[in-house]
Amino acid sequence: MLLPSPTATVIMGPMTTESLNQSRVRALIDPAIAALLTIEVLPSVDSTNAELMRRAADESVDGVVLLAEQQTAGRGRSGRRWSSPPSGNLYLSLGWHFPGDVAALSGLSLAVGVVVAESVAACCEVELLLKWPNDVVHPRGKVGGILVETAGSNASGVRVVIGVGLNLRMSEEGAKAIDQPWVDIGTLAEGVVPRHQLTARLVSSLWMLCSGWQAGGFGLWRDRWSQRDALYGRPVALDGVQPRAGLASGVAEDGGLLVDTEEGLIAVHSGEARLRKPGVQSQ
Numbered sequence: 001m002l003l004p005s006p007t008a009t010v011i012m013g014p015m016t017t018e019s020l021n022q023s024r025v026r027a028l029i030d031p032a033i034a035a036l037l038t039i040e041v042l043p044s045v046d047s048t049n050a051e052l053m054r055r056a057a058d059e060s061v062d063g064v065v066l067l068a069e070q071q072t073a074g075r076g077r078s079g080r081r082w083s084s085p086p087s088g089n090l091y092l093s094l095g096w097h098f099p100g101d102v103a104a105l106s107g108l109s110l111a112v113g114v115v116v117a118e119s120v121a122a123c124c125e126v127e128l129l130l131k132w133p134n135d136v137v138h139p140r141g142k143v144g145g146i147l148v149e150t151a152g153s154n155a156s157g158v159r160v161v162i163g164v165g166l167n168l169r170m171s172e173e174g175a176k177a178i179d180q181p182w183v184d185i186g187t188l189a190e191g192v193v194p195r196h197q198l199t200a201r202l203v204s205s206l207w208m209l210c211s212g213w214q215a216g217g218f219g220l221w222r223d224r225w226s227q228r229d230a231l232y233g234r235p236v237a238l239d240g241v242q243p244r245a246g247l248a249s250g251v252a253e254d255g256g257l258l259v260d261t262e263e264g265l266i267a268v269h270s271g272e273a274r275l276r277k278p279g280v281q282s283q
């Protein structure tokens with residue numbers, strides 16, 4: 001398990017960041033992978049996920065990468081909003097046609113978390129943790145989120161939209177809309193975030209994740225996810241139809257959260273895990 005980074009001194013860098021340029025992103029991707037992708041940068045859109053889902057209704061979005069400078073209705077998990085101001089954050093969606101059954105996609109969003117954390121480590125030298133199921137976090141707060149949606153399936157497979165939001169340089173205005181502890185990579189890296197390099201790395205690593213998924217699913221990613229498990233060994237409370245509490249004990253082969261409860265080890269597959277405060281009774 002990675003140790004949390006020491007608390008960084010807050011140095012506010014310049015609030016303006018270079019605009020994303022699709023040719024620059026493409027030029028930084030291995031040509032063999034870039035040849036399979038269509039990369040588009042939109043100045044503003046309601047939500048990159050929503051836009052890809054709309055397109056997926058009547059065309060193939062396999063290999064389509066949508067990036068936006070701003071989202072006016074960014075979507076988060078469980079119907080929440082994702083604060084998406086035009087300050088230089090990353091809002092990315094990738095369309096993918098998975099030629100298999102939707103059940104085989106279990107754990108995909110966790111593997112996306114590994115890709116995000118490893119890309120940030122490689123490009124920004126910032127180590128991030130993963131909080132089950134889909135949060136990309138730092139001890140100082142949430143840094144990013146992942147929203148995987150499916151746009152229908154048929155005999156030939158499933159249309160998948162993988163959405164990633166990363167706080168690179170959050171504006172004061174955007175911060176007002178966030179209702180939980182958060183931090184941005186600009187603050188953690190104490191310097192300029194290489195936005196194009198990070199985007200290119202993310203896009204190509206996400207595509208490689210998708211291309212290799214059928215070979216072993218989340219099982220191939222589980223060890224790397226576990227190295228960044230922010231909840232391991234900590235008391236958690238689980239919301240849902242059947243609220244439970246126990247000690248977080250890693251993840252199963254299919255991405256379910258393992259929780260050591262009074263009734264034994266259980267695997268949880270949906271809902272949110274909250275850290276329980278010491279002394280608070282289990283529900």
Ligand code: BTN
Nearest residue numbers: 047049075076077145146163165
């Ligand atoms: C979460 O709630 O943690 C998930 C947030 C996912 C946000 C990203 S930003 C790009 C893509 N488009 C969206 O509308 N949402 C995802």
